[in-house]
Amino acid sequence: MFVRAYLRASTSAQDAYRARQALGAFAAHHHQKIASYYSENASGASPNRVELRRLLADAYAGDVLLVESIDRLSRLPTDDWKRLRTKIDAKGLRVVALDLPTSHAAMQKTPGDDFTFRMLDAINAMMLDMMAAIARKDYEQRRERQAQGIEKAKAEGRYRGRPINPALHRRVSELLDAGLSIRKVAQHAQCSTSTVQRVKSMNLE
Known part of the structure; x- marks a missing residue:
């Protein structure tokens, strides 16, 4: 079994070390080793990710595409997600996510009888689509809340342009x-605590 781990960070400041450790520990728990890591700083809402394309190009049928969570793989709109799924399926890859228990059976060397394997595969495919849709909805809701916060600040005369850059805002929100x-959060994002508090208040509005 060849396990390929994909790590995506939203900003260049984001440290993927924790995720890498979590994926390594998960693989070891299932008596597997991660043969290759693909890491990049990119938005999950973008279909143009160099390292993900490289992973797909390198992969062979039966390989495992291991991610920490489905939103690390995709926050894509429906059509873009369908295209990505088609590429993954065409390669014969099996997606395993730490936050998707139905996918964990793919880490077993002997998945069991054919009927059980096929049932788990069908359930996992359905759950994968569901969690990708949830990840996209979460992304859209975040953007909507940010826009509402800006509009409210404008109406109250408090808006003075973007308080921080969008990449830092996303990083702080995720933390x-x-x-x-x-x-x-301020330490990890390398910003002031006042910036973190400002982002937090905007997200709550």
């Missing part, structure tokens, strides 16, 4: 969603 404290 906040991960449950880190304001101080820890």
Whole structure:
């Protein structure tokens, strides 16, 4: 079994070390080794990702495409996601995500009888599409909340242009969603605590 791990970070400041460790530990738990890592800084809403294309070009039928979560693989609109799924399926890749338990059976060297394997495969395909749709909806809701926050600030005379750059905003939002404290977020994102607090308040509006 050849396991190819894909790590995607939204910004150049984002450190994929934690995700790499999590994927390595997961593979080891299933008595597998990650043969190749593909890491890049790109938005999951973009279909043009160099390292993901390279992974697909390198892959062979039966390989595992391992990701930490489905949103690391895709926050794509429906049509773009369908095109990516078609490429993955055409390569014969099996997608395994840490947050998708139905996919974990693909890490087993002997998946069991054919009927069970096919049933799990069908369930996993359905769940994969569902979680990709949820990831896209989350992305759109984030953007909508940001736009609403800006409009509210404009109406109240508080808006002075973009308070921070969009890439940093996304990075701070992701760290906040991960449950880190304001101080820890500031350290990881390399920004001030006031910037983190400003992003947090905008996300809550």
